[in-house]
Amino acid sequence: MLAHVRRASILETVRQTGSVQVAEIAGRLAVSEMTIRRDLVDLEREGHLKRLHGGAVALQGIAVDREEPSFDARLSRDRGAKERVAAAALPLVDDARTVALDVGATAFLLAQLLRARVGLHLFTNSLRIAAALSDGAQQVFVPGGRVRGTEMAIGGPDAVAAFAKLWFDVAFLGVSGLTADGLFDYSIEDTEVKRVYLGRSSRKVVLCDASKFQRMSLVRVAGFDTVDTLVTDAMPPPDIQAALDAAGVEVILAPPAASSGA
Structure with missing residues (x-):
């Protein structure tokens, strides 16, 4: 499957559900989890989503706390x-x-x-x-x-x-x-x-x-x-x-x- 087709499918899942899990999308698209992780890295770099452990979430409406307050x-x-x-x-x-x-x-x-x-x-x-x-x-x-x-x-x-x-x-x-x-x-x-x-x-x-x-x-x-x-x-x-x-x-x-x- 071409990269742009995979990434379009990932983004569509995120838009519909607000999140995506690496294992689930890898199984559905019949590719390795490593391939999906690389796709998520690229999509995050382009500003489409936010990666997290095991998957990613939509950016819209989500605030990311990078430092722990006292x-x-x-x-x-x-x-x-x-x-x-x-x-x-x-x-x-x-x-x-x-x-x-x-x-x-x-x-x-x-x-x-x-x-x-x-x-x-x-x-x-x-x-x-x-x-x-x-x-x-x-x-x-x-x-x-x-x-x-x-x-x-x-x-x-x-x-x-x-x-x-x-x-x-x-x-x-x-x-x-x-x-x-x-x-x-x-x-x-x-x-x-x-x-x-x-x-x-x-x-x-x-x-x-x-x-x-x-x-x-x-x-x-x-x-x-x-x-x-x-x-x-x-x-x-x-x-x-x-x-x-x-x-x-x-x-x-x-x-x-x-x-x-x-």
Whole structure:
């Protein structure tokens, strides 16, 4: 198949669905995955799409975050929305005993709401969350591994191996962005632990305020087929909502901020 014919087919798929997967398009066009990857490199260079792990997404309406803001910056940005998302997620802990908390600002706010809960076993790869819970009413567990800088996140093979042996009633995941193609995050190491949470939990919950819709960053964590629930503060855009519906993901909307008017 001629290169221009392949690339036209790739672009048509991206226009129709918003994304393309290397393995899927290679099988459909009966060419190697390496050939498709080279096509994606050329199409990205020409400004037609944005490559990501395992495929590419349409550029229109998608913002790409190339650098990870500090934790304090992320916590202060849209903090009110994050607090409402954390509060809306809190009832999901009611029937749980073993709870996994991912790194991230919204997960940190949820952890603070859990400090008074008795009888919980909380597992986290965030030293910041562990410290916040250290004088709480529950037991807190962290894995061994390498600590990632000011993020205070534990990652690496040891952390993955430690938590991969466990099973959680519910896991709460933070993300840097959400598109119709799934969940994104800044850090490869953090992403490895997120995938353990997704694979080792009865209920997988994503915490994501609306400012992260149509944003992507370095790593695609997973598709929506690995998620049970999204807790957010506004309805997702139509293409993301369609992808959530197709995957059967429950969407829980946090109540709006209380009015300060009379």
